[in-house]
Amino acid sequence: MSYGWEPFFQDQVTLIEEEEPTIGRVVGVRKNSFLVTDGNTEILATVSGKMLHMADGLFPAAGDWVMLYESMITRVLLRKNILSRGASGGRGKLDAAAYKQQVIAANLDTVFIVCGLDQDFNLRRIERYVTLVYNCGAQPVIVLTKADLHDSPAHIVCEVESIVFGVPVHVVSAQESTGIVSLGQYVADGKTIAMLGSSGAGKSTLLNRLAGGEVQRTGAVSSAVGKGRHTTTTRDLIVLPQGGMVIDNPGVREIAFWDSGDGLSDVFPEIERFAQECRFGDCTHLAEPGCRVLDAVATGELQASRLDSYHKMKRELEYQELRHNTSADRAEKERWKDVSLKVKAIKKARRYPARKLL
Incomplete structure (x- = not known):
């Protein structure tokens, strides 16, 4: 292997x-x-x-x-990609964004974004997950679990596909073992998958079905709040009978960005397309005259919730990029400050050489 x-x-x-x-x-x-x-x-x-x-x-x-x-x-060894996010506790306000990177997994072929078709289902959260995965240079696949708990999973699939263009969407029921076969293409020999999702989304149960036996402990979900306990507390790479590998992860409570990349344009291609028709090239799509994006919202071509989500994530990513650049500039200034001090020390030593002892 x-x-x-x-x-x-x-x-x-x-x-x-x-x-x-x-x-x-x-x-x-x-x-x-x-x-x-x-x-x-x-x-x-x-x-x-x-x-x-x-x-x-x-x-x-x-x-x-x-x-x-x-x-x-x-x-x-250098990684071909890395899946990371801002450490928990950093979301809420821009000036309270995460200041520490949390590495989830490295060298991945696919990332399963696992979302349960119960109280866990949230379109805006799926948008954030997909943006996070794209920013990290990995390929997202959305897995909607607990299909047996929903009356019309096909309708939900249409909703998800409308906000994640081109991303594969699979509906599974781990309890009834339906839809599991369709995931076999991603777990071929030598392929590595990571699973992301909130607690109680069904990640560990899905992994057990893919493995053909219980390799991860599972727990019940609260019927009151629809949240589960952290039954997975470590990050382990588990080899499946098919030869592929899955990295299960503890449930994610906050989806804070760390890396900035092209994920936003991949998740919101319709906004990028409308933006090309704006009057101004640097249009922010907030209040400018001649904004094609705002016109699309007014005419119903674009959902207002999509634009709100776009603006929110764009602000976070821009803030992260600014902070990273500021940190890099500070590090560069400190390095040159150290070099300058060493140069001064050398010049001083040459100007005032130590007297030889008689």
């Missing part, structure tokens, strides 16, 4: 000047250790002290390929 090993990673190893380095993939993340497999055996590894003190070094996450020295991780 390849565990998803690709030429992209092999090329990196070829350039590393070490004799036959031990390579493994992170299949489990614990509090202070990582479960790593080389394809045959699993090793409980820790991170080397050098990596802990590398400010710009990669820190292992589920799905990462790493280099090992005995039971110590010495290097993380």
Whole structure:
């Protein structure tokens, strides 16, 4: 089994000047250790002290390929993509946005956005999930679970497809095992999938059906609030009988963005299309005369809720990009300040050389 090993990673190893380095993939993340497999055996590894003190070094996450020295991780290979979000507690106001990145998984082929057809269903949340996945450079697939609890799942599919153009939408009932076969195309040998969704959305139950047995504990959902407990508390990469791998994740309470990218244009293509007909090239679609986007809302061509959601996410992403750039500028200024101090110290040493002892 390849565990998803690709030429992209092999090329990196070829350039590393070490004799036959031990390579493994992170299949489990614990509090202070990582479960790593080389394809045959699993090793409980820790991170080397050098990596802990590398400010710009990669820190292992589920799905990462790493280099090992005995039971110590010495290097993380460059990732082909990374799924991350702002750490919980940062949403609400722009000036209270997340200041810390939470890495969910790395080196993915597909991300299952799991949403239950009960009180968990929310179109605006699905928009945010898809934008998050696109920004991280991964491919989203929407999986609507608990189809047995809804009278007209086909109608819901139409609603979802109308806001996520081109994203595959699958309806499944894990309890009745219907629709599971349609997901087989994503879990082929060597493919890696991550699952995102709120607590009680049915991620662990779906994983158990894909695996053909219970590999993750499941829990009941409160009938009062429609929310479940965090039955999944760790991030583990689980190998399926088909050869594919699934990274299950704890339920997500807040969908805070961290990376800015092209996800917004992918999720709102109709707004981007209308925007090309605006009178002004820098139209913000708020109150400008000749705004084709606002005209589309007035004529019913575009839902007002879609535009509101677009503006909200656009503000968050712009704020994140501004903050990242500010942090980068600050780091660059600190670096040059350090260089300047060293240069001054060298000049001073040359101007006032130490007297030789007689």
